[in-house]
Amino acid sequence: MEEAESPEELLLKQQRKEKKDLQAKIQSMKNAVPKNDKKRRKQLMEDIMKLEAELNQKHEDERKQLNGSLAGDKVEILANGVQALVLEGEEGQVTKQGPPRTSKAQKRRDKKAALEKEREIRIAEAEVENLTGLRHLEGQKLSWLLAEKHLQIREIPSDGHCLYRAVEDQLGSRGLSMNLEELRAQTAQYMRKHADEFLPFLTNPNTGDMYTAEEFEKYCSEVADTAAWGGQLELRALTQVLQIPIEVIQADSPAIMIGEELNTAPITLVYMRHAYGLGEHYNSVEPLKEVPVEDEG
Structure with missing residues (x-):
């Protein structure tokens, strides 16, 4: 037979539903404000923080x-329990027994409720921190910059391949097909053939000396065959492999154009410093979608 839910479990379930409902409301509020309307977006974030703070x-x-109510109930139950357990012995003597012990099932429920409460508090704190944290501020700035170009971020997985996956996605939007493995292999091949263009920028972190031929070959092998993160050097090689310039948009610095000498329209990537716990990350972009406006009333 399934055990009835405790008051703590019922309250937590209700509060989780209210948080879920609030998140849906917040998403609706965000959808109703154009991303390029800086004034309204700023007011929106203040309204969201106020709503979350009020709910918390x-x-x-x-x-x-609830904790106060349960404490009061326990006193009453214990008092009644002692009275009920005042028994008359065979010779008219009164014997007292202590209050009833908490069952193992109740202990498990109490422990589960305490852990859930702690988890809910941690989630709430993380949500508040994210609203004012570097990641949120960076994302907000990038949304404004991209909106001016009628673009928005297209999320790319953070798995070490993000640069190449973002380029692959951009090529696909043009009807060009080159997958992750091909992009990595051809990037490494170009770097090997033009070592003099890349070696001056690669130094041994322990000695500060320029890479040896063996170290450079190991570097190129990692570009081709592992999930090694790509940066400026790989971007430069990719522009030459593809014969397409690459524009990189970032929050706190002007956009950079790599391969601008190539006479064709660039593909666009987004560089994020604070996207994930591991640090830097590349995303792709896509056309800014029409923001649905909900009917009022």
Whole structure:
């Protein structure tokens, strides 16, 4: 027979639903404000933070009220329990037994509720931190910069291949087909053939000396055959392999154009310093989608 849910579990379930409903409301609010409307977007973020803070305070008050209520109930139950356990012995003597022990099932429920409460608090703190953190601010700036070009970010997985996956995605939007493995292999091949263009920028981190031929070959092998992260050197090689310039948009610096000497329209990537815990990341872009405006009333 399934155990009935405790008051703590019922409250947590209700609060999780309210948080989910709030997130849906926030998403709806975001959709209703154009990404290139800086003034309204700023007011939107303030409204969102206020709503989240109010809900967090409401949930905290509810938890305190529940804990106080349960404490009062326990006193009453214990008092009644002692009275009920005042028994008359065979010779008219009164014997007292202590309060009933908490069952193992109740202990498990209490532990589960405490862990869930701690988890909910950590999630709430992370959400508030994200609203004011570097990642959020960087994403907001990039959204504004891209909106001016009628573009938006197209998310690319953070797996070490992000540069090549972003380029692959951009090529696909032009009807060109070159997969991740081909891009890596041809980048490494170009770098090997033009070592004099790349060696001056590669130094041994321990000695500060320019890479030896063996070290450079190992570097190129990692470009071709591993999930080694790509940067400026690989971007330069890719522009020559593809014969297409690559524009890189970033939040805190002007956009850079690599391979601008090539006479063709560039592909566009987004460089993010704070996207993930591991650090730098590349995303692709796509045309800015029409923002749905919800009917009022």
